[in-house]
Amino acid sequence: MIGPVRPSAGALRPLGLDAVRITGGFWGERQERNAKASIPHAHHWLEETGWLGNFRLAATDDLVPHRRRGREFSDSEVFKLAEAMAWECARGGDVSVGELSTVVAAAQEPGGYLNTMFGRPGQQPRYSDLTWGHELYCYGHLIQAGVARLRGGVKDALATTAIRAADHVCVEFGPTGRQALCGHPGIEMALVELFRATGTARYLDQARLFVDRRGQASLPDVELGRAYFQDDVPVRERVVFAGHAVRALYLACGAVDVAVETGDDKLLAAVVRQWERTVAARTYVTGGMGSRHEGEAFGEDFELPADRAYVETCAAVASVMLCWRLLLATGEARFADLAERTLFNVVAASTSLDGRAFFYTNPLRQRVAGEVLDRSRPWPRASSGERAPWRDVSCCPTNVARTLASLGGYVATVDDGGVQVHQYAAGTVASGDIALTVATGYPWDGGVEVRVDRTSQRPWRLSLRVPAWAGEATLVTPEGTQRVTPGYAVVSRTWRSGDTVRLELPLTPRWTAPDPRIDAVRGCVAVERGPLVYCAESVDHDPATALDAVNVDRSAPLTERPLPALGRDVVALAVPASATSDPRSEATRTDEADDRDPSEPAGGVPARTTPAAGDGWPYGSISTAEAEPGNLTLVPYHLWANRGPATMRVWLPVASSTQDRR
Numbered sequence: 001m002i003g004p005v006r007p008s009a010g011a012l013r014p015l016g017l018d019a020v021r022i023t024g025g026f027w028g029e030r031q032e033r034n035a036k037a038s039i040p041h042a043h044h045w046l047e048e049t050g051w052l053g054n055f056r057l058a059a060t061d062d063l064v065p066h067r068r069r070g071r072e073f074s075d076s077e078v079f080k081l082a083e084a085m086a087w088e089c090a091r092g093g094d095v096s097v098g099e100l101s102t103v104v105a106a107a108q109e110p111g112g113y114l115n116t117m118f119g120r121p122g123q124q125p126r127y128s129d130l131t132w133g134h135e136l137y138c139y140g141h142l143i144q145a146g147v148a149r150l151r152g153g154v155k156d157a158l159a160t161t162a163i164r165a166a167d168h169v170c171v172e173f174g175p176t177g178r179q180a181l182c183g184h185p186g187i188e189m190a191l192v193e194l195f196r197a198t199g200t201a202r203y204l205d206q207a208r209l210f211v212d213r214r215g216q217a218s219l220p221d222v223e224l225g226r227a228y229f230q231d232d233v234p235v236r237e238r239v240v241f242a243g244h245a246v247r248a249l250y251l252a253c254g255a256v257d258v259a260v261e262t263g264d265d266k267l268l269a270a271v272v273r274q275w276e277r278t279v280a281a282r283t284y285v286t287g288g289m290g291s292r293h294e295g296e297a298f299g300e301d302f303e304l305p306a307d308r309a310y311v312e313t314c315a316a317v318a319s320v321m322l323c324w325r326l327l328l329a330t331g332e333a334r335f336a337d338l339a340e341r342t343l344f345n346v347v348a349a350s351t352s353l354d355g356r357a358f359f360y361t362n363p364l365r366q367r368v369a370g371e372v373l374d375r376s377r378p379w380p381r382a383s384s385g386e387r388a389p390w391r392d393v394s395c396c397p398t399n400v401a402r403t404l405a406s407l408g409g410y411v412a413t414v415d416d417g418g419v420q421v422h423q424y425a426a427g428t429v430a431s432g433d434i435a436l437t438v439a440t441g442y443p444w445d446g447g448v449e450v451r452v453d454r455t456s457q458r459p460w461r462l463s464l465r466v467p468a469w470a471g472e473a474t475l476v477t478p479e480g481t482q483r484v485t486p487g488y489a490v491v492s493r494t495w496r497s498g499d500t501v502r503l504e505l506p507l508t509p510r511w512t513a514p515d516p517r518i519d520a521v522r523g524c525v526a527v528e529r530g531p532l533v534y535c536a537e538s539v540d541h542d543p544a545t546a547l548d549a550v551n552v553d554r555s556a557p558l559t560e561r562p563l564p565a566l567g568r569d570v571v572a573l574a575v576p577a578s579a580t581s582d583p584r585s586e587a588t589r590t591d592e593a594d595d596r597d598p599s600e601p602a603g604g605v606p607a608r609t610t611p612a613a614g615d616g617w618p619y620g621s622i623s624t625a626e627a628e629p630g631n632l633t634l635v636p637y638h639l640w641a642n643r644g645p646a647t648m649r650v651w652l653p654v655a656s657s658t659q660d661r662r
């Protein structure tokens with residue numbers, strides 16, 4: 001199996017990049033863009049910023065502190081790019097890991113230590129700042145890159161360097177070594193993966209030690225509190241994910257890996273419990289996680305503001321990684337459902353259509369149109385209006401790159417009874433004497449046709465996931481047509497080559513209301529179509545500011561229409577809407593409303609208004625102001641900010657007359 005996560009136990013066994021080929025469509029295009037644009041782009045920026053050069057200086061003992069560039073975790077970006085390249089190679093791509101492999105290997109010190117930030121004359125000593133130094137976190141990414149090479153059947157300098165680093169960690173932080181932890185989890189799952197790839201048990205033992213040590217106040221207290229790096233409560237006793245979102249989710253991945261490999265059902269159940277409550281109360285409609293800018297952290301339950309949604313891209317990647325692990329362990333469709341939501345609405349949203357600019361944060365409301373960013377320099381991490389070519393903290397682009405390169409490894413599984421397809425992408429799936437072709441225009445089209453190209457004589461089961469949002473779907477098999485409900489639609493029969501099964505998922509656009517406890521968007525609705533969340537973007541409306549005051553009538557029809565500017569198959573939606581003329585609204589100045597061209601076609605204008613300061617105080621008595629009728633265009637959220645600076649909103653206030661009918 002060539003791909004990420006290969007557990008030795010669990011309900012389902014993953015099929016890797018050697019068994020699943022994505023050949024086109026939504027994800028096929030993104031994999032190509034990743035290979036042709038994003039990976040070379042990241043390589044360019046690692047040279048430009050000197051983060052790769054740090055390794056060359058380290059190898060020549062020339063790395064005096066003032067010559068090192070980048071933050072304390074910049075080594076990890078080189079490792080993540082190497083991992084992306086390794087998966088790209090493994091799926092037959094035209095990319096070489098050789099240069100990165102050689103540069104990284106040359107910087108490793110005798111004994112296996114490798115970090116360009118610490119330990120040389122003039123630098124801080126090794127492991128002198130475990131709280132913020134990220135040394136073990138960086139090893140985690142080095143090890144994941146090494147595992148990608150090993151799974152691809154190559155034991156090159158990168159794989160050897162990763163193994164030497166892991167051996168060093170087991171000595172340095174083992175039972176008789178430092179009883180310490182890294183401030184940023186990540187190494188736990190990497191060590192378990194290395195155990196799986198090599199069979200060396202001490203890597204698993206070390207991972208379990210790290211998981212068990214966390215939550216015992218092993219790290220010093222910090223201003224953000226120990227919850228920031230999950231050192232406040234032991235993993236087994238935690239009830240919900242909290243603190244820094246990427247840290248929390250990486251730790252959960254490691255805990256699942258340890259639980260699965262050691263048969264620790266209680267630990268697995270603890271993570272499932274935490275996941276359930278997090279999904280129920282701390283997750284955005286996009287699947288995004290981590291609302292707080294402060295500490296890049298999960299908020300309290302239902303603290304999910306749209307405009308102050310942090311939703312780091314890396315947290316989405318981590319959530320997909322966790323969902324995949326939980327799916328393999330349990331076989332439950334709900335984990336694949338969240339992975340799908342997150343892939344389409346955060347991971348896909350993070351990258352520009354040219355593959356060379358990236359979001360770090362993924363808010364659901366952009367109040368002020370961003371500026372066109374100079375693509376010749378890096379930008380601060382949390383600027384959210386426009387995707388940036390690179391950032392001072394640039395963890396996300398390489399994280400997305402490795403995810404897209406290995407995406408075929410997140411699509412399908414087998415068990416003793418047959419094959420399960422969890423994510424729908426045009427391509428092929430093969431396992432043993434079974435081979436399938438999946439033909440689909442998903443997510444624009446709801447039809448998924450699976451053709452059996454090769455089969456054994458024995459009967460086996462084909463399971464196709466029916467997402468929870470579908471409510472009900474139609475399955476056409478050689479035996480006839482049936483209604484199927486969320487979970488897995490299972491066809492058990494003796495197959496012949498050429499047999500086809502067709503799943504028809506209903507893509508009727510739907511209104512989605514939030515739990516009323518999510519105060520920030522109470523009284524609003526979102527629109528979804530299939531797995532895609534939609535948003536209103538100011539570039540489709542005139543004037544741009546009208547989005548502030550828009551109201552929708554959720555009894556109104558949602559009309560589909562093409563939007564070729566964003567892609568050949570893209571489906572946009574139009575809905576009748578109005579903008580309040582409430583003088584307290586930021587987006588209202590009624591004298592301008594009179595300027596409206598009466599011949600203006602539908603699909604354009606919710607209201608012709610411009611910002612005004614109102615009466616200088618944004619609170620007052622309930623308004624019964626007149627509303628300006630118009631039409632609102634909605635586009636898939638993952639495509640926003642690809643047509644220049646724009647304001648944007650996912651959650652749309654419901655006109656008070658229709659809200660009363662709830």
Ligand SMILES: [Zn+2]
Nearest residue numbers: 312314395396
């Ligand atoms: Zn990130």
